[in-house]
Amino acid sequence: MNFEFSDEQQLLREQAQSFLADNCSIKKVRETFESDAPYDQKLWKKVVELGWTAASIPENYQGLGLSYLNLCVIAEELGRALAPIPFSSSVYLATESLILYGSEEQKSSFLPRLASGELIGCFASDETRADSSLEGLQTNFSNGRVSGEKIPVADGGIADFAIVLAKKEDSNSSAFIVDLNSPEVERIPVKSIDPSRDQAKLVFHDAPAEELGNQDSGNIILDTVYDRAAILFAWEQVGGSDTALNMAKAYAMERFAFGRPIASFQAIKHKLANVYVKNTLARSNCYYGAWAISTNSEEIATAAASARLSSTQAFYFSSKENIQTHGGMGFTWEFDCQIPYRRARLLAANIGSEAIWQEKLISSIEANKAA
Amino acid sequence: MDFNDSTQEAKFREEVSAWLNDNVPSAKEMNGLDYLEKAKLWQKRKYDAGWACIRWPVEYGGRNASPIEQVIWNQEESKHDTPESIFVIGHGMCAPTMMSWASDDQKRRYLPKLASGEEVWCQLFSEPAGGSDLAALRTRAERDGDDWVINGQKIWTSGAHYSDYGVLVVRTDPTAQKHQGLSYFFIDMKSPGIEIKPIKQISGSSNFNEVYFSNLRVPDAQRLGEIGQGWQVALTTLMNERAAIGGGGGGVNFDSVFDLAKKVNKNGRPAIEDSQVRAKLADWYVQESGLKFAGYRSMTALSKGEMPGPENSIGKLVGAPKQQDMASFALDLLEASGSIWDENFSESNGLFQATFMASPGGRIAGGTDEVMANIIAERVLGMPQDMRADKGIPFTEIPTAQKT
Structure with a gap:
């Protein structure tokens, strides 16, 4: 039994923690959160210099070709720091789409530039108020061009290109690469529940597009990319959830009421013990996800849904109970409790809701049992 | 990995x-x-x-x-x-205490027969006035020559009726502070002065007992630790509650409820097709897999010769309420027939009804949900102990229901 990160990966974790303590304190996160800047450009530049955007890209495309376990470690630490950068959009979604489905030419063109930070990518699938499936897709592709609207697109205001899900003339869906700097693309900023992260509406007016070089349908692409991304999102979520727990605990230890620290009241102890329990279950499921993504396991659908579902639930729970533990102060703008609460909601909304992952989980278990 | x-x-x-x-x-x-x-x-x-x-x-x-x-x-x-x-308590709790505190002669005499199953041991700790607050126990031991004379009552003693020996914590000095007036013995369960009465549980079975002592005589040679050191010896016993890793668990689990949901209908369709049923199953699945993989992490630590981390402490707190909720949900899926508990009629020979009635015990035995949450808050998260009304005063002056 070796169900643990390697010494080398633990070292990476320590380096990441010390780097993020210096460059992404909660104070720094709040600067982005309160400014008009869509992300922390300085932090992003340093993250690129550390090679984190290149971690999972194979060496023949100028990446580092590291194990996905390394990427899981990075994801957890970025999540813990509540980092205001487009890492999930560019790395877990856009880069992964290209690695999985790009033609040789597309990989050679995009991956080295993603590794070096020259390009930021994003993933544009959703386009209606409340349906993340591809059933009612209105965005169309024909004659090398896409038309339609995508909203919301995480990091759509800052990315250089998007992987866009659209319907072809034969009404099958597929994924397309679209240069967001082309004049036929209109980017409309939208306000986000988490202002430390960018959200946009993208309107394509016959924008030039090329299909990701693959044979799979849009649904399969979406499922495959989302399953892998879900594991990395889950690690970010569980990292963020730890931060919310630590904020709550630190406050409970120093806040006095009735002549004693509120951390000595069972009401608070039991609350935070329950947060710890949920975080621990989520982290253990994330380990399963890390194993599955790093070994290309056939169990990846089950592992991804388990990790994603439990981390989504854990982060929501810890971030709301963190506010509750702070009492009235937690409800003030001045305190930082709102930042993990908002981030938890953002990450829960990206790549499909809790209900969708519950359904995916049970479907995957049914498929495993039938096999 | x-x-x-x-x-x-x-x-x-x-x-x-x-x-x-x-x-x-x-x-x-x-x-x-x-x-x-x-x-x-x-x-x-x-x-x-x-x-x-x-x-x-x-x-x-x-x-x-x-x-x-x-x-x-x-x-x-x-x-x-x-x-x-029937040896879990003897092997898992009594034996490690003997290994730490008994004399070499005693170890040679008792441990091999514990291992072989020839002699069964039980644990006499809880009392009517001291469960979660174990150190509030009142059973008295008074010195008489080379013996101690013991009077009082223990409760929730699993297996007392078939045990040959038992470990016992008693109060030897009521004027000392609560934790300092205790001493620890092992006793022959067949001695005169011991009366064992089974307790009938809500599940209908009787796994544990009340044990009464009237002038039970125990040789001083069967004391473990010094006089007044009983609390420390008891902690050795309690720390050895076996880590619940490896092995399998019985009762209702994800698979049994999943299979039931395939068999029964809800609104004219198989229950497994109902989105609410699927959502609930998904939530339980991630609890169950979370516990499983927490166990794998502990095994990894053991495999490397390290101590398992605190992730191991959540098992009972998650597992016991989950069993109760899953059993209740399964009975709900069975609609009216969920109320029948008849092995000849009930689905899966009454597994869901039996778990429904047994699971409240799981949330209490070996530390209640609330005690487990305190342990996590204090030992894992490092939060302070609750304020106590019994600190620093003699045991006899501690407020009770009779004298508040």
Whole structure:
């Protein structure tokens, strides 16, 4: 039994923690959160210099070709720091789409530039108020061009290109690469529940597009990319959830009421013990996800849904109970409790809701049992 | 990351598996035996072949196995249908206390017979006035020559009725502060002055007892630790509650409710097609898999010769309420027939009803949900202890329901 990160990966974790303590304190996160800047450009530049955007890209495309376990470690630490950068959009979604489905030419063109930070990518699938499936897709592709609207697109205001899900003339869906700097693309900023992260509406007016070089349908692409991304999102979520727990605990230890620290009241102890329990279950499921993504396991659908579902639930729970533990102060703008609460909601909304992952989980278990 | 055994572990697993395949008692062999006889037969067979209490020193009947080998043994044994163990408390709690606190002669006398199953032990800790607050216990021991004379009552004593020996915490000095007036003994359960009355549980079965002492005489030589040191000795017992890793769990779980949801209909369709049912199942699945993989992380630590981390402490707090909720949900799926508990009629021979009625006990035994949450808050998260009304004063002056 070796169900643990390697010494080398633990070292990476320590380096990441010390780097993020210096460059992404909660104070720094709040600067982005309160400014008009869509992300922390300085932090992003340093993250690129550390090679984190290149971690999972194979060496023949100028990446580092590291194990996905390394990427899981990075994801957890970025999540813990509540980092205001487009890492999930560019790395877990856009880069992964290209690695999985790009033609040789597309990989050679995009991956080295993603590794070096020259390009930021994003993933544009959703386009209606409340349906993340591809059933009612209105965005169309024909004659090398896409038309339609995508909203919301995480990091759509800052990315250089998007992987866009659209319907072809034969009404099958597929994924397309679209240069967001082309004049036929209109980017409309939208306000986000988490202002430390960018959200946009993208309107394509016959924008030039090329299909990701693959044979799979849009649904399969979406499922495959989302399953892998879900594991990395889950690690970010569980990292963020730890931060919310630590904020709550630190406050409970120093806040006095009735002549004693509120951390000595069972009401608070039991609350935070329950947060710890949920975080621990989520982290253990994330380990399963890390194993599955790093070994290309056939169990990846089950592992991804388990990790994603439990981390989504854990982060929501810890971030709301963190506010509750702070009492009235937690409800003030001045305190930082709102930042993990908002981030938890953002990450829960990206790549499909809790209900969708519950359904995916049970479907995957049914498929495993039938096999 | 991988789930594989090391070469050494794989070799050990193979050896265990082969021995179990050849030696687990067949149904024919056990025909006509009661559960005590079955349990003792299996334990003796393991002991004779050197597979009993494998982590113990060889001289006491073990084989000096490592913690990870114990986990492997548990996993392999749980694959077989073996007699229900009656030795969990004796092997898991009494024996480690004896190893830490008894004399060498006593260890040589008692431990091998514990290992072989020839003698069964129980634990006499809880009292009507002291459960979660164990140190509030009132059973008195007074010195009389070379003996102690014991009067009082214990409760929730599992297996007292078939035990040969028991470990006992009593109050030897009521004028001292609560934790300082206790002493610890082991006693012969067949002595005069002990009366055992079974307690009928809400589930209908009777696994534990009230134990009454009237002028029970215990030789001072059976005291473990110094007079007044009973709380420290008791902590040794409590710390040895076996880590619940490896092995399998009985009762209702994800698979049993999933299978039920395929069998029964809801609104004219199989319940498994109902999105609410699926959502609930998904939530329980991630709890169950979270516990499983937390166990794998603990096993990894053991495999490297390290101590498991605090993730191991959540098992009971998650598992026990989950069993209760899943059983209740399953009974709901059964609609009106969920209220019938008749082995000839009920789905799965009444598994869901039985779990529904047994699971409240799981949330109380061995530390209530609330005590487990306190333990996590204090020992894992480092939060302060609750303020106490009984600190720093003699036991006799502590407020009780009778004298507030």
